[in-house]
Amino acid sequence: MKRFRTWVFLLSLPLLLATGCSQGLLSERDEKPQTTEVSFNIGISTRNDAAGASDDIRPELHQHVEHVSLYLFKGEAFMAAESVDWQQETGKTVEQNYTLQNKLEIGETYTLFAVGMNEKDIYQISTDESLTPSTIYAKLVDGKTAEERRKAEIFAGSIEYTPTESHETMSINLYRRMAGIEATFTSIPENATIQVVAHQKQNSAIALQKKETDDYGTDPFEEEGASVLLTITPDTDGKGEAYGYVLPICPPKSGSTLSVVLLGQDGSEEGKFPVVLCDPADGMDSKRFPLNANRLYRLKGDLATGFRFYVTIEDLEEGGDYYYEYD
Incomplete structure (x- = not known):
């Protein structure tokens, strides 16, 4: 990539x-x-x-x-x-x-x-x-x-x-001042829906001045379903993709930053799976990472090979090297 x-x-x-x-x-x-x-x-x-x-x-x-x-x-x-x-x-x-x-x-x-x-x-x-x-x-x-x-x-x-x-x-x-989210999944079961969800509800406000540390959004939504970042419905070939933006989110103390939720035809949850960094930097937890501003988080997964979902992070800012390769 x-x-x-x-x-x-x-x-x-x-x-x-x-x-x-x-x-x-x-x-x-x-x-x-x-x-x-x-x-x-x-x-x-x-x-x-x-x-x-x-x-x-x-x-x-x-x-x-x-x-x-x-x-x-x-x-x-x-x-x-x-x-x-x-x-x-x-x-x-x-x-x-x-x-x-x-x-x-x-x-x-x-x-x-x-x-x-x-x-x-x-x-x-x-x-x-x-x-x-x-x-x-x-x-x-x-x-x-x-x-x-x-x-x-x-x-x-x-x-x-x-x-x-x-x-x-x-x-x-x-x-x-937003984080970009892009997801591409293949071999999605017929009549199923996939959601990419965050560990917390989305934030509704962001300081315009970039901070050196803890540069995250504030004031999470109270509404139901506010943790859902993307909803993906597959085409006839079982492929689905979606994209969007989200205000920056801090990493969780436990669990995973992002998860992929598989919904059945009736909307019921059939499985929830953590999203893992492909190649985490030294000292970074592969499941717990921040969603930072001006970075693009690209999720991929082939459900035919198992419910394993990976993310690469691309730095959209001039300078820096916050980039992970996806195999």
Whole structure:
């Protein structure tokens, strides 16, 4: 299996200084704080790993960002939100210029948060005045179906920026805040259904700022069946596949992170089987692993050879080597 990476990036053009006239020509009566306007070049990229083309990632798992917003903080205080008139195609490298609408004072420190989504009414970004750059989060809107949740994508990234009188170049890297799940099973019994389930109910909220440790979602759903990540119905040849996204989930203290449940024609459970890492890293439990953001978890299993199900993990983030080969 070849590796694949997905990332979203946001690069700025050099700063445009809006300082009207030089400091020496200002009279005391006309003196005002200097401000600067920033012109952004926004790029969203889904591309193959540089080590080799990987065409086996289904198009449905490429980026589908259609809505981009910017959230501005002055120091730790929320300042403003801006909506970018995003006009680019999905699934490939694109760029679009954007000029910041709010003026920033020279010498003040700001945090600029960029957020990309495929659907703007599935997750809501909280902009409560008490929020800070480290606590701004996305929360699922009430009433969304499992299908809507499964297809939702969130990308986010931020920078700290202090405007100066000199021309500078800035960049904001946006990374997927979801984990990707893909499952392909063969020799599924006729009239059976397969579910891929997590050890806990899915989370409904995620901090937009990536954490160094314990970077998981919060606020699990209360509804019945919220631990089901994918439901697979086989075709006439006994093959079934499905894909989707899930907010990051921490590993369990016991049992397995993921399980495959076989349902009979009447919907009753006929068996539940753990999903095992093909080649776990040193010190990693083969059954208990986290579902991390910006990683793709690919499940496979041939029921004709027994109820053994394996997962490989592909790192979709630039850098790192969190990858396991499936034989």
